[in-house]
Amino acid sequence: MRTLIVYAHPEPTSFAGAMRDAAVSTLEAAGHEVVVSDLYAEGFNPVAGRHDFTTVADPERFHYQTEQAHASAERGYTPELAREQRRVERAAVIILVFPLWWGGVPAILKGWFERVLAYGFAYEDSMRYDTGFFRGRSGLMGIVTGGTRERFSERGTYGAIEQVLWPTQHCMVEYLGLNTMEPFVAYAAPRVSMQQRREYLHQWRQRVLECLDGANTPGGEPPALKTARPATTWSSEE
Amino acid sequence: MRTLIVYAHPEPTSFAGAMRDAAVSTLEAAGHEVVVSDLYAEGFNPVAGRHDFTTVADPERFHYQTEQAHASAERGYTPELAREQRRVERAAVIILVFPLWWGGVPAILKGWFERVLAYGFAYEDSMRYDTGFFRGRSGLMGIVTGGTRERFSERGTYGAIEQVLWPTQHCMVEYLGLNTMEPFVAYAAPRVSMQQRREYLHQWRQRVLECLDGANTPGGEPPALKTARPATTWSSEE
Helix, strand or coil: CEEEEEECCCCCCCHHHHHHHHHHHHHHHCCCEEEEEECCCCCCCCCCCHHHECCCCCCCCCCHHHHHHHHHHHCCECHHHHHHHHHHHHCCEEEEEEECECCECCHHHHHHHHHHCCECCCEECCECHHHCCCCCCEEEEEEECCCCCHHHCCCCCCCCHHHHHHHHHHHHHHHHCCEECCCEEECCCCCCCHHHHHHHHHHHHHHHHHHHCCCCCHHHCCCCCCCCCCCCCCCCCC | CEEEEEECCCCCCCHHHHHHHHHHHHHHHCCCEEEEEECCCCCCCCCCCHHHECCCCCCCCCCHHHHHHHHHHHCCECHHHHHHHHHHHCCCEEEEEEECECCECCHHHHHHHHHHCCECCCEECCECHHHCCCCCCEEEEEEECCCCCHHHCCCCCCCCHHHHHHHHHHHHHHHHCCEECCCEEECCCCCCCHHHHHHHHHHHHHHHHHHHCCCCCHHHCCCCCCCCCCCCCCCCCC
């Protein structure tokens, strides 16, 4: 079974880096194939634009979803995006590992969603959540915070972690139709004891293994993504 | 009184572009000075990294907030970031105009927060929310969605708009200590009637004017930002 880890931290020796490494070794020890999209190391450009495409749907006015729908039908993505889309397509499990910055994913990972998980490739108007393209695949987030668990509680400074992560979990990961698990959060990882960090990594490895159960892939093959076709009925999301 | 509009849409003729223009003309007609950071047009790079700085705090291990604290103390930001920080510093009112993508701000705007509103410049560990650097200034978001108002309701597909926008409003805008208003949301702007769009723009202009009241700036000068100083007690937010 193949897993794609999308990893977004600029420093390899960060705790997020340790979580990436722990996920890779755990999955490989269990006999799985792992591919890592290391966004910083690969110099991923998170800015959406005409440079996403080799095709043009409307040369006068740039409407992003129109261009994405067109490129999905015409195989019009640039090599960088086409490579990421192939990685996504082949993965039965998708794991995101990142630090929580300003209450959300780093810009480089936000842009990965915007550009790679494009209209016509990863979703369409009536194809999301329960009818999403990624049903039968599994998704998990591994998150590092600077703030303590208490700060992410109902009466804490930032509000409950479920509240802070709502758009990330519900409007990004669940949107795709993935079988999702509760996000794993390593609270205040830079400030806690070495023993607590080891404990976090132990729990994280368990969670990664549990995540495999969410992928219904007899034979190890991920379910095929719905074949992209020219969009005729989609409506825009500006 | 000076207003900074941070605008993040790749297409000038988009509805977000119309909201930017409406805000500019409304403010100028009221005798205010307006500066627009047009992130796409200016080619803003949203990726955090060593390229943010002319200074280096730790050449071995890249810890973003350590480098930001150091650069804030040593005036070590690259010209692009120093220019944005000057714009922020001089503004009594900060208005963000953007389309809602994947439940949050576009990557290019997320990266503007990460890089420009740096540790030591825009916040420190004990300086946020009620004690934030930006007290006495005013903040407002103007948002365009593809989804209808119903989809952003309690029983809608995405959840209540307050829930979706929580990290954006609470963990980004309010975090700074700005006097904030309820975000203005132009629901389904690309799909509604021309009359409804005109109505949106009318309501938006009103909101922009109301926003000025939140800035306590006798004489029109924004309150000085706390002077950056070498950070000795900060702790990390990985």
